[in-house]
Amino acid sequence: MDFDVIIIGAGPGGIFAAYELVQKRPELRIAVFEAGQPLEKRHCPIDGEKITACIGCKHCSIMSGFGGAGAFSDGKYNITNDFGGTLHEYIGKREALALMRYVDDINLRFGGENTRLYSTAGTKFKKLCIQNDLHLLEASVRHLGTDVNYVVLGNLFTYLKDKVTFFFDSHVDSVKAADEGFEVVCGQNAYSCRRCVASVGRSGSKWMEAVCRENGIETRSNRVDLGVRVELPAEVFSHLTDELYESKIVYRTQKYGDMVRTFCMNPRGAVVNENTNGIVTVNGHSYEDPARQTENTNFALLVSKHFSEPFRDSNGYGESIARLSNMLGGGVMVQRFGDLIRGQRSTPRRIEESFTVPTLKATPGDLSLVLPKRILDGIIEMIYALDKIAPGTANDDTLLYGVEVKFYNMEVAVNERLETRLPGLYVIGDGSGITHSLSHASASGVFVARDICASI
Numbered sequence: 001m002d003f004d005v006i007i008i009g010a011g012p013g014g015i016f017a018a019y020e021l022v023q024k025r026p027e028l029r030i031a032v033f034e035a036g037q038p039l040e041k042r043h044c045p046i047d048g049e050k051i052t053a054c055i056g057c058k059h060c061s062i063m064s065g066f067g068g069a070g071a072f073s074d075g076k077y078n079i080t081n082d083f084g085g086t087l088h089e090y091i092g093k094r095e096a097l098a099l100m101r102y103v104d105d106i107n108l109r110f111g112g113e114n115t116r117l118y119s120t121a122g123t124k125f126k127k128l129c130i131q132n133d134l135h136l137l138e139a140s141v142r143h144l145g146t147d148v149n150y151v152v153l154g155n156l157f158t159y160l161k162d163k164v165t166f167f168f169d170s171h172v173d174s175v176k177a178a179d180e181g182f183e184v185v186c187g188q189n190a191y192s193c194r195r196c197v198a199s200v201g202r203s204g205s206k207w208m209e210a211v212c213r214e215n216g217i218e219t220r221s222n223r224v225d226l227g228v229r230v231e232l233p234a235e236v237f238s239h240l241t242d243e244l245y246e247s248k249i250v251y252r253t254q255k256y257g258d259m260v261r262t263f264c265m266n267p268r269g270a271v272v273n274e275n276t277n278g279i280v281t282v283n284g285h286s287y288e289d290p291a292r293q294t295e296n297t298n299f300a301l302l303v304s305k306h307f308s309e310p311f312r313d314s315n316g317y318g319e320s321i322a323r324l325s326n327m328l329g330g331g332v333m334v335q336r337f338g339d340l341i342r343g344q345r346s347t348p349r350r351i352e353e354s355f356t357v358p359t360l361k362a363t364p365g366d367l368s369l370v371l372p373k374r375i376l377d378g379i380i381e382m383i384y385a386l387d388k389i390a391p392g393t394a395n396d397d398t399l400l401y402g403v404e405v406k407f408y409n410m411e412v413a414v415n416e417r418l419e420t421r422l423p424g425l426y427v428i429g430d431g432s433g434i435t436h437s438l439s440h441a442s443a444s445g446v447f448v449a450r451d452i453c454a455s456i
């Protein structure tokens with residue numbers, strides 16, 4: 001065997017699996033294959049001046065490379081079973097929370113020691129939300145911030161690089177069962193291992209589906225979340241963000257009974273582009289360093305769409321809508337809430353005159369030409385509901401960027417040890433469809449590493 005364990009993907013799932021294996025069994029030969037670049041070589045060419053739009057790099061530096069999709073994220077580690085994935089359904093609620101706390105301790109030891117842990121426990125906002133038919137989900141959130149998150153990843157790499165064999169710019173083509181283990185093919189080379197952990201995240205979703213098909217592993221159709229990113233003056237939400245940092249608030253619309261939720265709140269942050277398989281959507285992040293903060297807060301408002309048979313391609317549905325917005329706007333589109341309500345497109349002049357200054361250069365346009373009516377109606381209803389607990393949310397100058405899409409991977413059939421029908425082949429993190437967050441993906445990595453240590 002070339003290696004005892006091969007991990008595919010160096011996102012949080014893969015990194016924490018490698019870390020735990022090194023901790024528990026330093027004698028094991030461990031390799032990590034990563035399609036993208038090492039952390040210091042990850043640069044998105046969009047500089048806002050010479051290059052303003054995605055040029056379709058071979059591997060998107062935002063989504064791929066050491067640190068995975070989380071490398072330039074806001075670094076919000078939510079310690080909760082209420083959202084961020086369904087890991088607890090496999091390994092139990094108590095174990096899932098314990099692993100998320102374990103990951104938090106590691107992050108603190110590797111550079112996050114001065115960051116703050118926010119919590120919804122005992123907050124007065126729970127009552128305020130319920131009084132307005134809004135529902136605040138429970139969580140503790142460690143906010144590393146984009147800058148500290150980068151430092152933590154750098155320190156983890158320094159710690160791991162001499163103990164683990166890293167292959168960067170190495171997209172794994174296939175995984176097949178072989179004698180007492182697996183054969184992992186990468187370009188011209190094939191490597192053998194006793195255990196294999198696939199942690200390929202969102203960007204590896206199509207690859208994961210192919211591997212499952214080839215190896216007779218079942219997958220289940222999942223959901224897609226569609227919506228917009230809201231940007232408004234930080235003061236509007238400061239009473240919530242100062243205490244909770246991020247508030248996950250859910251609302252059931254009166255018109256259709258759909259669930260709309262806030263997602264990924266970035267106080268004093270910036271709105272950014274995200275590229276998934278060549279489709280440009282919107283996201284947001286914020287820095288811990290006050291010098292890099294902005295005047296605005298941003299968050300997503302998302303509506304979940306679940307499809308039933310015969311339609312299985314929920315991601316394809318989300319992609320088509322994102323493509324439509326790219327077609328009309330050449331990328332991400334922005335519209336003032338007042339313009340949307342009056343049924344008029346936002347023009348460059350209207351955006352320039354807006355009191356809320358956009359943090360992302362996006363094309364002024366009309367989101368009602370892009371988003372399905374049902375989804376747009378839900379978002380508008382939620383904005384008015386939020387206006388009751390954070391007055392100013394429904395101001396004319398609140399900016400809406402579209403579209404924000406949260407793609408979910410197909411859920412891969414694994415047992416309670418996150419192992420597929422092929423003994424020794426594990427699927428973890430967002431690539432499994434089970435986790436959708438930094439904390440859950442990382443926790444799944446630790447969990448599987450411990451299982452491997454016990455069985456190898």
Ligand SMILES: Cc1cc2nc3c(=O)[nH]c(=O)nc-3n(C[C@H](O)[C@H](O)[C@H](O)COP(=O)(O)OP(=O)(O)OC[C@H]3O[C@@H](n4cnc5c(N)ncnc54)[C@H](O)[C@@H]3O)c2cc1C
Pocket residue numbers: 008009010011012013014033034035036062063064065066067068069070071072073074075076077078084170171172173199200201202203204207264274283284285428429430431435436437438439441442
């Ligand atoms: C802009 C942004 C902000 C975010 N902010 C937050 C946040 O604040 N809090 C939060 O909880 N979550 C956040 N997320 C989501 C979070 O980043 C993911 O949930 C998390 O990174 C999932 O970890 P993972 O290890 O499962 O997958 P990923 O981080 O996606 O890593 C998978 C890795 O596998 C590699 N890979 C894929 N296929 C192959 C292959 N065939 N061969 C070799 N390598 C392969 C990829 O290049 C990638 O590096 C954010 C995401 C983005 C894009």
